[in-house]
Amino acid sequence: MRADAVRGHLDGLLLAVLEPGPLHGYAIIAAVQHRSGGALELRTGTIYPALNRLERLGLLSSSWQSSGERRRRCYELTDAGRHTLASERTAWSEFTTAIGSVLNPAAPPGLAT
Numbered sequence: 001m002r003a004d005a006v007r008g009h010l011d012g013l014l015l016a017v018l019e020p021g022p023l024h025g026y027a028i029i030a031a032v033q034h035r036s037g038g039a040l041e042l043r044t045g046t047i048y049p050a051l052n053r054l055e056r057l058g059l060l061s062s063s064w065q066s067s068g069e070r071r072r073r074c075y076e077l078t079d080a081g082r083h084t085l086a087s088e089r090t091a092w093s094e095f096t097t098a099i100g101s102v103l104n105p106a107a108p109p110g111l112a113t
Helices: 010-018 025-035 044-056 079-103
Strands: 060-067 070-077
Touching: 010 025, 010 044, 010 070, 010 079, 025 044, 025 070, 044 060, 044 070, 070 079
Parallel strands: none
Antiparallel strands: 060 070
16 A cells, blocks of 8 residues: 555554554554554654654653563553544544545436446
8 A cells, every 4th residue: 555545644543553552663553554454554764753743742642661671662542642533533434435425426316227
C-alpha cells in the first residue's frame, strides 16, 4: 500500500492501536502491521515524531518502562486521546461512506440489470 495512503490517518491509527493499553514504539508498528493484515508498514521515522506530537497535544502520555536491562518509552491514551479516537472513527466512517458512494454508486431505480 502506498505510504501517502496513510497520510492524514496516522493519528487515528496510532490512537486505535493504543486503545487496549500501553505499547512501546516497535510494538505500535507491529500492531498496525498485524491489524492491517500486513498492508501497512509504518517506519520509526514516521511514528516517533507523530507520537511526540500526540503527546504534546495531550492525547497520549508516556513513561519509561524497563524490560530486563532495556528501557523503553511506552505510550498510552489519555482521556482526551479517547475522545479524539471516537471523533476519528466517526470522521472515518463518514469519509468511507462518501468515497464508497462515488466509487461504487448504487444503480438508480429501474436501471438494475
